[in-house]
Amino acid sequence: MDLAIPQKMNxxxxxxxxxxxxxxxxxxxxxxxxxxxKVMAVGICGSDVxxxxxxxIGNRLxxxxxxxxxxxAGIVVATxxxxxxxxxxxxxxxxxxxxxxxxxWCKEGRYNLCPDVKFLxxxxxxxxxxxxxxxxxEFLFPIPDSLSFEHASLAEPLSVAIHAVNRGKLKPGSxxxxxxMGPVGLMTVVAAKAYGAKExxxxxxxxxxxxxxxxxxxxxxxxxxxxxxxxxxNHVTSGIGADLVFETxxxxxxxxxxVEMVKRGGSVVTIGFPNAEEVPLNVTLMLQKExxxxxxxxxxxxxxxxxxxxxxxxxxxEPIITDRYALDQINEAxxxxxxxxxxxxxxxxxxx
Numbered sequence: 001m002d003l004a005i006p007q008k009m010n011x012x013x014x015x016x017x018x019x020x021x022x023x024x025x026x027x028x029x030x031x032x033x034x035x036x037x038k039v040m041a042v043g044i045c046g047s048d049v050x051x052x053x054x055x056x057i058g059n060r061l062x063x064x065x066x067x068x069x070x071x072x073a074g075i076v077v078a079t080x081x082x083x084x085x086x087x088x089x090x091x092x093x094x095x096x097x098x099x100x101x102x103x104x105w106c107k108e109g110r111y112n113l114c115p116d117v118k119f120l121x122x123x124x125x126x127x128x129x130x131x132x133x134x135x136x137x138e139f140l141f142p143i144p145d146s147l148s149f150e151h152a153s154l155a156e157p158l159s160v161a162i163h164a165v166n167r168g169k170l171k172p173g174s175x176x177x178x179x180x181m182g183p184v185g186l187m188t189v190v191a192a193k194a195y196g197a198k199e200x201x202x203x204x205x206x207x208x209x210x211x212x213x214x215x216x217x218x219x220x221x222x223x224x225x226x227x228x229x230x231x232x233x234n235h236v237t238s239g240i241g242a243d244l245v246f247e248t249x250x251x252x253x254x255x256x257x258x259v260e261m262v263k264r265g266g267s268v269v270t271i272g273f274p275n276a277e278e279v280p281l282n283v284t285l286m287l288q289k290e291x292x293x294x295x296x297x298x299x300x301x302x303x304x305x306x307x308x309x310x311x312x313x314x315x316x317x318e319p320i321i322t323d324r325y326a327l328d329q330i331n332e333a334x335x336x337x338x339x340x341x342x343x344x345x346x347x348x349x350x351x352x
Contacts, residue, residue, distance in 0.1 A: 012129035013065035043071035070096035073152035096120035161191035163299035172196030180249025181209035193217035
């Protein structure tokens with residue numbers, strides 16, 4: 001593979017909602033502990049779709065033009081003079097959130113909560129829909145030759161799922177419910193299975209997503225458009241409820257129903273961002289059932305395990321990737337991810 005570094009590179013700029021253009025700009029130079037990565041694969045995330053379509057998530061507003069993309073992997077093509085962990089030619093997965101590593105949250109090991117984190121593609125930080133990416137070596141992780149770049153890019157959404165099962169303290173033999181079978185929901189199936197869940201009950205209304213969940217390890221699927229979800233979960237769990245419920249969709253009704261799905265003394269883990277900033281919950285029932293409620297924001301110290309799980313899965317992870325595009329097809333790719341929920345799961349961009 002040609003690892004020569006050109007002077008210019010292609011970059012995909014979000015110019016306004018629903019419009020992306022490919023332009024050229026200078027390839028970054030690196031120094032110190034910085035590494036230049038030739039980006040080989042980038043996944044389109046749900047947050048990318050929100051910024052693409054709406055120009056904002058909560059109070060985070062896009063300043064145009066903006067570069068999106070943060071689920072990526074590639075090859076090291078240059079290193080700064082203080083880099084010790086990598087050399088030219090190494091294959092790496094990129095952890096997109098660069099924390100300060102000196103604040104109290106970072107020192108506690110919870111660097112996902114760092115107030116000064118610079119997260120690729122989260123405004124105003126530019127993202128990875130580029131041919132070459134400059135990134136600190138501390139947030140790069142080696143990937144084996146047996147793991148493709150596109151599969152390695154899944155380490156990012158899988159990291160969210162690993163952090164979620166860690167937050168919920170999932171134990172081997174547990175019964176779990178996962179609501180919403182988008183990419184993060186599907187990765188939560190993968191993580192729950194890797195952590196030893198015995199029963200993995202999933203809910204959605206899209207046949208493609210439900211069938212993919214089954215392929216990845218779900219033991220029971222519930223089509224919410226055809227079944228009474230609570231009744232089905234009670235049937236599967238003999239009326240006890242699930243040990244853990246993971247809400248990944250961001251759907252307000254799904255979040256509210258988790259309180260009924262979980263058993264007495266069980267836990268609810270919220271992952272998906274709801275459209276509403278405030279969501280009413282049945283706190284009385286939560287108190288009566290003594291439910292633990294955990295929230296998830298990104299992840300910490302998950303990449304080595306995510307890479308190992310993906311390596312062990314091999315081709316079994318393939319069903320989650322439904323669409324592949326070159327960088328110059330970025331408009332078509334983003335619209336596919338945005339508008340074709342019933343046909344697409346994970347859309348991958350190949351910048352080089």
